[in-house]
Amino acid sequence: MQESTTAGELIAQLKPRKNQLDEHGLLRYGKMLIDGEWVGAASGETFESVYPGTGEVIANVASGGKEDVDRAVAAARRAFEEGEYKKMNGADRGKLLWKIADLMEANIEELAELETIDNGKPLVESLRVDLPQSIACFRYYAGWAGKTTGETIEPHARVNAFAYTLREPIGVCGQIIPWNFPIQMATWKIAPAIACGNTVVIKPAEQTPLSILRLGELMLEAGMPKGVVNIVTGLGETAGAALVDHPGVDKIAFTGSVEVGKLIMRNAAGTLKKVTLELGGKSPNIVFADSNLELAAKVALAGIFFNQGQMCTAGSRILIEASARDQFMEVLAGRAAKMTVGDPLDPKTRMGSLVSEEQMNRVLGYIDKGKEEGARLVAGGNRVGGSGYFVTPTVFDGVNNDMAIAREEIFGPVASVITFNDADEALRIANDSAYGLASAVWTNDLKKALTFARGIKAGTVWINTYNMTDNALPFGGYKDSGFGRELGAAALETYTQTKTVYVDLN
Ligand code: NAP
Ligand code: MG
16 A cells, blocks of 8 residues: 555645644634634533544544533524524525535535545545535435425314414434544535524534534535534533433434444433434345346445445445355455555545544454454455555455344444345345344346345345435434434424414314
């Protein structure tokens, strides 16, 4: 692997082009957004954000705590109940969302750079995938603003009466997001919340606050009234927990680990908040012998190695029919072995760094476990480079579904290949998981494909493709992968509540 651009070089590159530095020569993202103002943490504390490509510090970020969350929630409440935002109609909110998208587009390179230097993902992906999809998400929900409608209903046991329903916003929404797709996860949560007239307090992951802070500046520039979106940077155990406990927060939307998801659900019970959880997966990608095997293998690689495998939808269990195994593995393992990791900022790089040293060690730990459990390592399996958190694309063959590498979410570039003999066995293995986020089936037999689509217990089934999320399509989990749906019209359900109005005509 060639040497990564250092954080110092990187910052130097940014300097002539953008006014992005603070007095210490680091990126100027030390403040959070509360009530339309950029402020430090009440405690004065900060934490470091590093560039995963080298492990160097690139910014000192405000470490928000309970007091900051209190202020942010009070601001969000004021914005929700009174003032400018309350006077905005659906068309106005739609215009605001569209304007935010326009400003993101105008600043796409800067946002993509921030995303890459905070997360370690290839710049090309930030620029061509994460940012365009986030921009499109704001535009998708711009179209929905003010278009949620209620119903007129005839009472079942009365005459001379009718009822109608109002779809109203929920109020102050607490949003807690992970580090794998920072700006996209922020967008998936902020855009529908505003489309429905809610206000927001969002806490980014501690590893990746930068792009969201820049988005906050663009939202103000777009004319977003103060207090509508507040960004509290900080740690999960302090800022995140304070948001979950806060009696002034009406809803928590969370994406992250099952462990923290369970904790949030328990803690939110004290104030009976509405909760939606998106909690990752161990998704089966099932390949039948009658499919286009070469295509299935190529797409399976993207399905597990995109974003360095740090995807809740990662196709981390690849199920291959025994009769096609050798042919499929030749392409899968052969191509995986040729994939290289590289400097995230190099436009030629297709696989960058994992997000943190902690995550790298976690992934390497699973690779050791896979070997110990007797799976056959056929590609990758090691760290590359002395600085940065690079792990080679790793494929284990001969995996048994009882092994830890088949049961637990690794959240890294590790594929577990399991062989099956017939459709019944494939479905049984696919569903033998605590998770149920996504899945795919590859076959040219329509009946088999549609039967699998019904049989698989997962929130999404892809047929002859992988990872096709879309702003219009509901996204979320079955089983331990959580509940509630994001994206599409489905998200509007989770950001509104229904009021029944009964009209007596007697
Ligand atoms: P995590 O701890 O679940 O973090 C997700 C978010 O929750 C972060 O903003 C985190 O803050 C916050 N948080 C943590 N503890 C909290 C608490 N007690 N109350 C409120 N908020 C809290 O995930 P992680 O530690 O970053 O990653 C661990 C594993 O989770 C990964 O290896 C992967 O398996 C899984 N994961 C899944 C997804 C997904 O998309 N479903 C995303 C990320 C991770 P901090 O940033 O300060 O921790
Ligand atoms: Mg954590």
